[in-house]
Amino acid sequence: MTVVITGASRGIGEGLARAYAARGTDTIGTTRDAGWQLDVTDPGSVARFAGALEDRPVDLLVCNAGVYLDKGHVIGKGYQPEIWARSFAANVTGVFLTIEALLPALRRADSAKIAIISSQMASSERAPGGSYVYRASKAAVLNLGRNLAADLASEGIAVGIYHPGWVKTDMGSMSADITVEEAVAGLMARFEALNMNTTGCFETWDGRAHPF
Secondary structure, three states, rough: OOEEEEEOOOOHHHHHHHHHOOOOOOOEEEEEEEEOOOOOOOOOHHHHHHHOOOOOOOEEEEOOOOOOOOOOOOOOOOOHHHHHHHHHHHHHHHHHHHHHHHHHHHHHOOEEEEEEOOHOOOOOOOOOOOHHHHHHHHHHHHHHHHHHHHHHHHHHEEEEEEEEOOOOOOOOOOOOOOOOHHHHHHHHHHHOOOOOOOOOOOOEEOOOOOOO
């Protein structure tokens, strides 16, 4: 089994890469700077990464790389246009480009899966305000994942979208609810349970269906 995890230099991505490697799984954790290099916002980088896989099948692709650039912004004093562009480039376009480029590798696997890390902040049913850019980008990638699930169903590729929890990372802060280790254990269980009967799901790290 081969697992590819984008954004594995820190936080949840690094935790997932370590946990899969500790299981003896063939694990490819991407970073921008070293090892398996990938900048999901750069089409050239995405193409080079896909090419470097050669004929390797990918059983699980975890689209984890993302940014939260408008944290703490206040309407009227933040949310500059470049923040919107950079956020969507990483959180939405980058996810699509990565999945599209790795489709040949996913098709080489016997039963491939794609896991997209979104957020509870993607939910339109829960809209407390603020963080407009991050919320919009995570809602967009939720929509992307749902539509990919429909389009890839005929090929037997399952797609799941997940809220990883409020995690004690640089992005989540030390005031968050759960540790990286708790989030990782929960997410790995979700990925293992993902199948063609549950493709298109939006779930929390601990297995609850999340409101859309």
